[in-house]
Amino acid sequence: MDPINGKTYHITTFGCQMNEHDSEVMAGLLSEAGCQPAASRDDADIVIINTCSVRENADKRFFGTLGQLKKQKALRPGFIACVCGCMLQQEHVITAVRQKYPWVDVIFGTHNIDELPDMLRQLEENREDAPLGNEDLIPDAEESYTLAKHSIRSARNTRVIRTLEDREDIVEGLPAKRLFPHKAFVNIMFGCNNFCTYCIVPYTRGREKSRRPEDILAEVRDLVAEGVKEVTLLGQNVNSYRGEGEAGPWDFTDLVCALNDVEGLERIRFMTSHPKDLSDKLIDAFGRLDKLCPYIHLPVQSGSSRILRKMNRRYTSEHYRELVRKLRQMVPEITISTDIIVGFPGETEEDFQETLDLAREIEYDSAFTFLYSKRTGTPAAEDPDQIPEEDKHRRFDRLVEVMNAISAEKNAAYVGTRQRVLVDGASKKDPGVLTGRTPGFKLVDFPGDQKLIGTFVDVIITEGKTFSLTGVLAEEESASKGGVS
Ligand code: SAH
Ligand code: SF4
Ligand code: F3S
Secondary structure (H helix, E strand, C coil): CCCCCCCEEEEEECCCHHHHHHHHHHHHHHHHCCCEECCCHHHCCEEEEEECCCCHHHHHHHHHHHHHHHHHHHHCCCCEEEEEEHHHHCHHHHHHHHHHCCCCCEEECCCCHHHHHHHHHHHHHHHHHCCCCCHHHCCCHHHHCCCCCCEEECCCCCCEEECCCCCCCCCCCCCCCCCCCCEEEEECEECCCCCCCCCCHHHHHCCCEECCHHHHHHHHHHHHHCCCCEEEEECCCHHHCEEEECCEEEEHHHHHHHHHCCCCCCEEEEECCCHHHCCHHHHHHHHHCCCECCEEECCCECCCHHHHHHCCCCCCHHHHHHHHHHHHHHCCCCEEEEEEEECCCCCCHHHHHHHHHHHHHHCCCEEEEEECCCCCCCHHHHCCCCCCHHHHHHHHHHHHHHHHHHHHHHHHCCCCCEEEEEEEEECCCCCCEEEEECCCCCEEEEECCHHHCCCEEEEEEEEECCCCEEEEEHHHHHHHHHHHC
């Protein structure tokens, strides 16, 4: 009898779409092993916290959550606490969890997700075998634990730790229990080779590895057969995709072109696109491929070429402007979003002004703005020229004000337009209001019946707000006009 069969689970996910998709895969693996989703975290037999480490506040939230699990562990015998994700790819975090959070049962990293059911079984079997009170007979984990090892079992008889080591191979064919039936994330590559000097991701996700194009195509065809209409291709830098196809290497545009031919698939999105590798070939594809949505997330990080050099981004702000010019020439209605870091070490008021200038000039549809956050082990964390917190915050507020005004203005320009919307779900606040996305990835709210979820509808935009649009279904709009005239 499988010791985990019949248990309930709950996964809390922090971080980016990669993590969200990893959580979908974990849910798929657990379902295959006979586990069921729990109604809430408090009811679950197995709780998994999938962590992010990209900024310091992500770390803080994680340690706060661990404190809550302690209570659950005390209340419920047999409860299993698991932690995984990017934070658990860092030695100092693993050490902290091992030493200060003894109620955590399973610790695993980003390269060990496929081993989750096996780790849980190992834990349960161990728990049953180990006679109560016999902990001292088992070799002390402190001695047997070496971080270079891929798999370490034990630690006080009931702890499983598998983390850190990168793997050569990509494990294909893992199941996934997806959040939406009509749209899906598809990993096309893993890891990152870029080593931007502020960023922890290359250390937590390992080196870049691309999936084989045939595997990606097969996955997308299967998804479409299950009812998926939109895929988002995921990679830290999709533009450097290099897939080993049966007939030779494929680049990212080759992959998107092949996906465009998949019958039944209606929308293709991707993220993230690194400006240094955005090719004319891909820009051309935006003009040609009907399923490729007119939207690009193109993180600029800073408007100052001097800071970009210090960040090791390997493009200048002039090159970035040129890319945007070409994209808009190819697809005038394209929407553009970005990521910007404020207060990178050494950023002067002039550098920051250049970021404001660039933001005003590009007129982004939306932007994710971040306060620079020191990450242990990255070069920028060692830079003596750190910016005082209050300066960072002041610049941040100024930037957000500029960005929000631009977003509001851009969204206001949509009023009166007709937008094709893929309906994602009902609003949490009002079940009579549906939400979905336009081709340009704008969030739209409109009144409608929940049976429309997962379908495409036409919506006439009635209001543009800072972060979303509001509208009415086109048929209802014309019906009401018909009624009046
Ligand atoms: N691979 C993507 C980004 C992944 S991380 C890319 O290169 O575009 C998402 C965003 O987090 C980054 O674009 C950056 O703006 C932000 N970020 C990463 N490290 C950060 C740090 N140390 N401090 C503040 N923001 C950071
Ligand atoms: Fe981080 Fe840069 Fe890699 Fe993006 S490209 S994940 S910002 S190192
Ligand atoms: Fe966070 Fe890891 Fe993604 S650090 S942003 S979850 S790759």
